[in-house]
Amino acid sequence: MRVAVVTESFLPTVNGVTNSVCKVLDHLERRGHEAIVITPAAGSPKHYGSFRVHQVPAFAYRQFPVGLPSPQVQRLIDDFAPDVVHAASPFLLGGQALFAAKLRRVPSIAVFQTDVAGYTKRNRLRAMEDFAWWVIRLIHNSADLTLAPSSASIADLEDAGIGPLERWGRGVDLERYHPRNKLTGTSQRLRKRLRADENVIVGYVGRLAPEKQAERLASLRDIPGMQLVVVGDGPSTESVKRALKGMPVHFAGRLSGADLAHAYASFDVFVHTGTEETFGQTLQEAHASGVPVVAPYAGGPIDLIDHGTDGYLFNPRSEGDADLRHWISELVADSDLRARMGEAGRRRVLDRSWERICDELIGHYELVIAERQAIESRRPASRFSTALSRRQ
Structure with a gap:
């Protein structure tokens, strides 16, 4: 399958989001899938393995690159024609990608990884907490499925009116950590x-x-x-x-x-x-x-x-x-x-290898693709989907 991975963080920035995205990309390559990476401009490599990395305009917030909405994102998705869009810890950049995928009827998955609402609470920005959840709800409800890493996260997201939801944890390198x-x-x-x-x-x-x-x-x-x-x-x-x-x-x-x-x-x-x-x-x-x-x-x-x-x-x-x-x-x-x-x-942790966890992710891809195909089979084709099928 063809996977457009849109991530708010990527190399050379190293953190939990970057690490999990790299593990997913490694697994997709081993399984013979095609992918591109769309990420905020921060000195990323032009390729990760055989996959092209596309950087889009960004600004720095506390030394962290924040991707800006850009027409380039929509063009990249159109040109690559993915089977599924994977938005890692979506915010401004991932949100735009999810909106574009929804408009184009491309299946999408959003991976919840950052507790933005918790950040507002800790910094005594209670006036912003409701707004933060409104933004999170707007972004994640644009996806066909949100994957959350823990039962506590799922409970918070359900309380905020976000769904559908599935639990997807993280793998661990059982050979390196032994x-x-x-x-x-x-x-x-x-x-x-x-x-x-x-x-x-x-x-x-x-x-x-x-x-x-x-x-x-x-x-x-x-x-x-x-x-x-x-x-x-x-x-x-x-x-x-x-x-x-x-x-x-x-x-x-x-x-x-x-x-x-x-x-x-x-x-x-x-x-x-x-x-x-x-x-x-x-x-x-x-x-x-x-x-x-x-x-x-x-x-x-x-x-x-x-x-x-x-x-x-x-x-x-x-x-x-x-x-x-x-x-x-x-x-x-x-x-x-x-x-x-x-x-x-x-x-x-013996059953939590990255291979098993990433195979589970591919299963989620296949699920949203199948559900989208079922929906589209009951709907008249749009001009966009007709043009896309001719190009393919």
């Missing part, structure tokens, strides 16, 4: 540097930004025998450093690839702090590495952790984050518990 990495020289040297023979290593991986709430880690102060490791950077770096001042903490900066996999393998416990995750990819990466996870009972983590089996879900509203401290203390004090939960976490 318990055997604990035995490599790189991980062993890192653990030695952190004095893992004397301390239990509690690690955090993620962007240091307000929505990640990494300052919560200060509640772990003075837990006996704990060494904290923070992997990541971002606008809240100095705020987090101030909050953790005086604690035994190592700031590793931003890591990727094999370095990130070895960092996970050096952890004894993984901790996640933010309550606005629509999914929680780092939790899956920690589980794949055989590390127990502690995360808030909110958003995506609710689906990813079996409380008491492969980790713990803490109450993010507990006073002074006492619940977070309680569960981390439990794991720090009990090596057998860490081992059991780490093994259970690895088992939990």
Whole structure:
């Protein structure tokens, strides 16, 4: 099939949206499908594998490129004549692509990945929250199907009057993130540097930004025998450093690839702090590495952790984050518990390879294509669809 992937973020910007789009493109190429990428102009490569990448006008907002509506988007869709339009975390650019697809009766899927409404609430922009949901509803209801990554996301979208909806999670690289990495020289040297023979290593991986709430880690102060490791950077770096001042903490900066996999393998416990995750990819990466996870009972983590089996879900509203401290203390004090939960976490993600997850996505493509064909078979052909069929 022919897939037009319209994404609000792409290389060289690296984040959850970019990563999942790249995994989808890799899978489409392996399966022999054709695709193009439409993305905001930000220095992207001209090709990704065999697929052409088209950049459209954009402006920078807090160093993040935001695609602008442009006639070029409609021309690209017309010229490529896709079987389906895939809009990744749609906003201005993805919204325009979905509207164009609807006008042309091209099947479309929107992937919900960013909690925009949560952003307005956190920044005390309550007057904007209803408007944000109005925009999200307008965009996603232009698609034939919206895919959401968690049950919490689906509930929020249903409450906002958005549908139809299906749950589509994220895959994890089960080879890169693997318990055997604990035995490599790189991980062993890192653990030695952190004095893992004397301390239990509690690690955090993620962007240091307000929505990640990494300052919560200060509640772990003075837990006996704990060494904290923070992997990541971002606008809240100095705020987090101030909050953790005086604690035994190592700031590793931003890591990727094999370095990130070895960092996970050096952890004894993984901790996640933010309550606005629509999914929680780092939790899956920690589980794949055989590390127990502690995360808030909110958003995506609710689906990813079996409380008491492969980790713990803490109450993010507990006073002074006492619940977070309680569960981390439990794991720090009990090596057998860490081992059991780490093994259970690895088992939990064994059926979440990117291959299986992307095959599931192709199944959603096929569903909206079939439904569109059924609708069109009962409708007189438009001048556009007649011209398109002649060109094909």
